[in-house]
Amino acid sequence: MKRILTSLVGVVLTAIMLFPLYWMINVSLTQPDRLRKDPPDLFPVDPTFDGYARVLQDQLPYLFTSLVVGLGTVVLTLALSAPAAYALAKLRPRGGRVVDFIMLIAQMIPGIIMAMGFYLIFFNWGLLDSVPGLILADSTLAVPFGVLIFTAFMSGIPDELISAAKIDGANAWRTFRSVVLPISRNSVVTVSLFTFLWSWSDFLFASTVNRGGELQPITIGIYRYIGNNTQDWNAIMATAVVASIPAAVLLVIAQRYVAAGVTAGAVK
Numbered sequence: 133m134k135r136i137l138t139s140l141v142g143v144v145l146t147a148i149m150l151f152p153l154y155w156m157i158n159v160s161l162t163q164p165d166r167l168r169k170d171p172p173d174l175f176p177v178d179p180t181f182d183g184y185a186r187v188l189q190d191q192l193p194y195l196f197t198s199l200v201v202g203l204g205t206v207v208l209t210l211a212l213s214a215p216a217a218y219a220l221a222k223l224r225p226r227g228g229r230v231v232d233f234i235m236l237i238a239q240m241i242p243g244i245i246m247a248m249g250f251y252l253i254f255f256n257w258g259l260l261d262s263v264p265g266l267i268l269a270d271s272t273l274a275v276p277f278g279v280l281i282f283t284a285f286m287s288g289i290p291d292e293l294i295s296a297a298k299i300d301g302a303n304a305w306r307t308f309r310s311v312v313l314p315i316s317r318n319s320v321v322t323v324s325l326f327t328f329l330w331s332w333s334d335f336l337f338a339s340t341v342n343r344g345g346e347l348q349p350i351t352i353g354i355y356r357y358i359g360n361n362t363q364d365w366n367a368i369m370a371t372a373v374v375a376s377i378p379a380a381v382l383l384v385i386a387q388r389y390v391a392a393g394v395t396a397g398a399v400k
Contacts, residue, residue, distance in 0.1 A: 163180050168367065191357070198375075202327075205328070235276040335352070
């Protein structure tokens with residue numbers, strides 16, 4: 133009986149949390165002349181896909197830019213955080229604990245402060261209103277997180293594996309690339325997923341360092357679309373649904389890897 137009640141409570145709470153998502157889909161399929169109906173329709177009556185047709189026509193460039201920024205941020209984050217974590221976990225350099233502390237502090241810095249600093253730096257570097265500048269800005273949030281996740285996992289890798297690789301003649305880089313990185317698959321998926329989600333949903337950095345660029349992410353596209361179509365809620369909600377699909381699909385596919393990667397090193 134207790135298990136049934138617990139499951140029932142979980143279902144109710146899940147339904148409450150997912151209701152805004154359902155309502156977003158419902159409104160996106162509702163005919164424009166029924167949007168102001170009181171009470172509103174709980175299910176789409178005579179559904180229409182006109183909003184999605186307009187979104188795909190207007191928002192595809194923004195979606196492509198977000199995809200490029202997300203993948204670029206993932207690549208840069210993995211390239212920086214994985215080797216750094218291996219050095220902290222297994223090579224144990226001097227000052228490693230200080231670096232760990234700095235990584236924790238970096239997670240506490242408000243994004244608006246970082247955005248203001250990036251604006252001045254990117255202006256001097258010529259990276260304002262560019263995709264590389266946005267990738268670099270988004271990576272600053274993901275790299276500390278990636279280092280912490282990778283360090284927790286790699287600390288649990290037996291030292292005997294590292295020693296065996298050294299006996300076989302592998303240097304530190306070869307050991308990391310051929311032994312440590314394949315074992316850290318769950319952590320790689322976890323860091324990649326969260327990094328992509330952060331960059332995909334980023335609005336603060338995009339509106340600060342790439343507000344006037346020719347290639348802008350979907351968050352800016354939605355912001356401008358809402359400003360230009362405040363009465364066209366059908367298309368606005370369709371835009372939100374389309375922008376949510378990539379993140380939802382990735383999360384469903386990688387959920388078991390994420391669960392293993394987030395809890396890596398918890399017992400240790």
